[in-house]
Amino acid sequence: xxxxxxxxSENVGPWHIFLHQVDQVAPLLEKSLxxxxxTLRRPKRSLIVDVPIRLExxxxxxxxxxxxxxxxxxxxxxxxxxxxxxxxxxxxMALAGWMTIKNAVVNVPYGGAKGGIRVDxxxxxxxxxxxxTRRFTSEIGSMIGPDKDIPAPDMNxxxxxxxxxxxxxxxxxxxxxxxxxxxxPLSLGGSLGRPDATGRGVxxxxxxxxxxxxxxxxxxxxxxxxxxxxxxxxxxIFAEAGAKVVAVQDVSATVYNPAGLDVAALRRFLQExxxxxxxxxxxxxxxxxFWSVPCEFLVPAALESQINRHNAGQVQAxxxxxxxxxxxxxxxxxxxxxxxxxxVPDVLANAGGVTVSYFEWVQDFxxxxxxEDEINQRLERIMAEAFAAIWQLAEDRKLxxxxxxxxxxxxxxxxxxxxxxxxx
Numbered sequence: 001x002x003x004x005x006x007x008x009s010e011n012v013g014p015w016h017i018f019l020h021q022v023d024q025v026a027p028l029l030e031k032s033l034x035x036x037x038x039t040l041r042r043p044k045r046s047l048i049v050d051v052p053i054r055l056e057x058x059x060x061x062x063x064x065x066x067x068x069x070x071x072x073x074x075x076x077x078x079x080x081x082x083x084x085x086x087x088x089x090x091x092x093m094a095l096a097g098w099m100t101i102k103n104a105v106v107n108v109p110y111g112g113a114k115g116g117i118r119v120d121x122x123x124x125x126x127x128x129x130x131x132x133t134r135r136f137t138s139e140i141g142s143m144i145g146p147d148k149d150i151p152a153p154d155m156n157x158x159x160x161x162x163x164x165x166x167x168x169x170x171x172x173x174x175x176x177x178x179x180x181x182x183x184x185p186l187s188l189g190g191s192l193g194r195p196d197a198t199g200r201g202v203x204x205x206x207x208x209x210x211x212x213x214x215x216x217x218x219x220x221x222x223x224x225x226x227x228x229x230x231x232x233x234x235x236x237i238f239a240e241a242g243a244k245v246v247a248v249q250d251v252s253a254t255v256y257n258p259a260g261l262d263v264a265a266l267r268r269f270l271q272e273x274x275x276x277x278x279x280x281x282x283x284x285x286x287x288x289x290f291w292s293v294p295c296e297f298l299v300p301a302a303l304e305s306q307i308n309r310h311n312a313g314q315v316q317a318x319x320x321x322x323x324x325x326x327x328x329x330x331x332x333x334x335x336x337x338x339x340x341x342x343x344v345p346d347v348l349a350n351a352g353g354v355t356v357s358y359f360e361w362v363q364d365f366x367x368x369x370x371x372e373d374e375i376n377q378r379l380e381r382i383m384a385e386a387f388a389a390i391w392q393l394a395e396d397r398k399l400x401x402x403x404x405x406x407x408x409x410x411x412x413x414x415x416x417x418x419x420x421x422x423x424x
Contacts, residue, residue, distance in 0.1 A: 014094030014304050020330050022097075025406040028399070033414040040100070040410060043093055044069045044111075049139035051117060053131040055124075063119045063132065067140040069149060070096035070112040073416040076147055077113030078103055078354060080154025080183075081161070083132075087116035091304070098325055099354070102347040104409035106386045108358040113149050115140065121156045133161050137168040144169065146179035146364075152357050153183040155228075155303075159195075163188055179364040182357035191360035193375035194353075198323070199233020199301075200376065201352020201383050203241070205344050206297055206321045208387040213342065215318060218242035221295040223317065225249045226302035227276065230323045230350065232267055234299050239263045247285070247293045250302075253277040254290045291315055300327035301350075307332045315341060322346035337400060345402035347409065348386060355382050 019041060026037045051063040066089055069077045079099040092114045100112025117136055121129060143149050153162055162181045166188060169180045178189035186192065193200075210217055220243045224235045227250045235245045244260035252275035255261065261282055269279045277284065285293075291307075291314040298315060300306050301323030307315065312332035320336065321344045322328060328336070328343060336343055356379055363369050370378075394404035 013090045014326055015090040015097075017304075017326055017330060018094040018097040021402070021406055022410070025403055025410055028397075028403070028407050029411060029414065033411065033418060036414045036417050037410075039071065039073075039414065039417050040097070043096060044071055045143070046089065046093065047140060047143055048089065049136070051132060051136045051139060053128060053135055055128055063117050065115070065117040065136045065139060066092040067115040067143050067149070068092050068096040068113060069143065070114075071100040071413060071417075072111035072113075072149075073413055073420060074104060074111055075109040076111060076145075077143075077149035078108075078110035078152070078357065079112060079114035080152045080353075081136075081157050081165075082114075082116040082154035083119050083121045083129075083156040083161075084116065085118060085120040087118040092116050094304075095325055098347055100413060101406060101409040102351045102354060104412040105347050105390070105405050106351045106355050106382055107412070108355060110150075110354070110358065113151075114154075115151060116154070129161070130164050133164040134168045137165045138172070141169065141172060144180060146177055146361070150179065150357070150361060151181050152353070153229075158229075159183055159185045159190060162190075179361055182360040183353075184360070189360070189364045191356055191363055191375060192370070192372035193379065194356050194360060195229065196233040196237070197356035197375075197379060198230045198350050198353035199235075200237055200379060201355065202230065202234040202299060202301070202321050202323045202349050203237040204352070204380050204383040205349045205387050206238075206299075206319060207241070208384055208391070209319050209321070209342060209344050210296070212391060213318065215296055219244065220297060221246045221293075222297045222299065223247040223290070223293050223295040224299045224301060224323075225290065225306060225327075226300070226324065227266070227270060228301070230353075231299065231301035232263070234301060234321075234323055235261075235263045236267070238297070243297070246295060247290060248276065249287065249290045250276055253279075254285050254287055255279050255282040256285045256289075256293065257282040288314075297321055299323045302327065305329050307336070309335065312336055313339070315339075317341060319344065322349045325350065333400070333402070343401060344387075345405050347405050348383075348390060348401070351386070352379055352383060355379055 095114035103110040184190035298317035304326035307328040312335035
């Protein structure tokens with residue numbers, strides 16, 4: 001598969017990856033939807049804001065923030081907020097687009113949105129982070145709301161950040177509005193099961209793929225890139241199911257043990273030392289060697305474009321399960337396909353987080369909360385049913401799982417767009 005001229009093999013931007021995916025799927029849709037495909041190539045609205053805050057030393061610092069609504073044909077926008085020094089508008093646009101697809105894949109009544117601030121949160125104190133969050137919330141206040149756009153945690157944001165966002169929005173409304181964000185603390189209307197939801201969804205989709213490929217989970221080797229919320233939860237749930245997590249990589253180090261890592265001990269070590277370097281019970285290997293570790297499951301749960309044309313040929317996994325958004329470039333996916341590696345795409349694999357966010361939103365509106373077992377059962381059912389539909393379509397039409405997921409999702413989004421018509 002060759003890349004279109006607007007994508008550079010050396011510098012594949014996230015938005016161009018998304019456009020490439022839309023271009024690939026468009027000819028596979030019903031002809032009645034073709035006039036509406038351009039909708040997917042154009043975000044509904046994008047906001048760039050200046051976020052000034054006063055630092056502890058008295059100086060005023062300025063940060064650039066973004067909120068993008070990609071599509072709201074099926075419901076209010078839904079998507080996380082990330083704090084990272086490399087956040088760009090292109091990235092946020094792509095992430096919003098993938099949220100449109102993701103929400104439609106699991107058939108929750110949301111559109112796609114995303115936000116972020118270009119900041120290294122490690123350089124700010126807790127009070128500076130609070131000021132940053134509150135100012136950003138006020139700047140994007142016209143775009144968000146429980147029936148307009150519902151933010152959630154993403155990279156380097158958490159339940160505390162969501163609490164600050166909810167409080168700031170509520171002060172402007174003069175009432176407590178719990179449903180304006182999801183991923184909140186339980187004491188503010190958060191949902192049980194939300195912290196592990198994305199990682200649990202990764203495991204469920206991996207398990208469903210393994211069933212169809214006759215790969216037993218017990219004893220299967222798992223390699224995980226990223227050991228934050230998604231990567232750690234994925235690794236832990238795999239281990240609880242009897243798999244062996246043999247390698248973990250984060251920004252600090254890559255650790256390896258062919259007999260299996262103690263995931264709980266590794267998590268404690270990271271919490272205590274802020275690094276994986278020197279963790280007991282494992283050896284350290286290079287970042288490049290990580291991709292060559294033999295395994296049944298590879299879970300990239302870090303940043304975009306981590307599997308690319310330079311390392312895709314080294315991947316020794318049977319199944320790649322995308323815990324991150326956009327971790328595999330189009331060129332890399334073609335290389336993996338040629339080598340018989342199955343890729344469970346991000347728009348399905350990591351949709352567990354937004355699925356439980358939907359549960360949280362529903363619970364906030366009804367002021368009635370479910371048990372964690374109920375949450376997990378509902379999550380497993382939705383993820384397994386979505387996987388089954390995608391797998392069946394891929395089999396019937398000889399498509400990749402990603403293309404099948406996009407066909408299903410784009411059809412749902414564009415059917416809604418078409419039947420709504422244009423105003424005025």
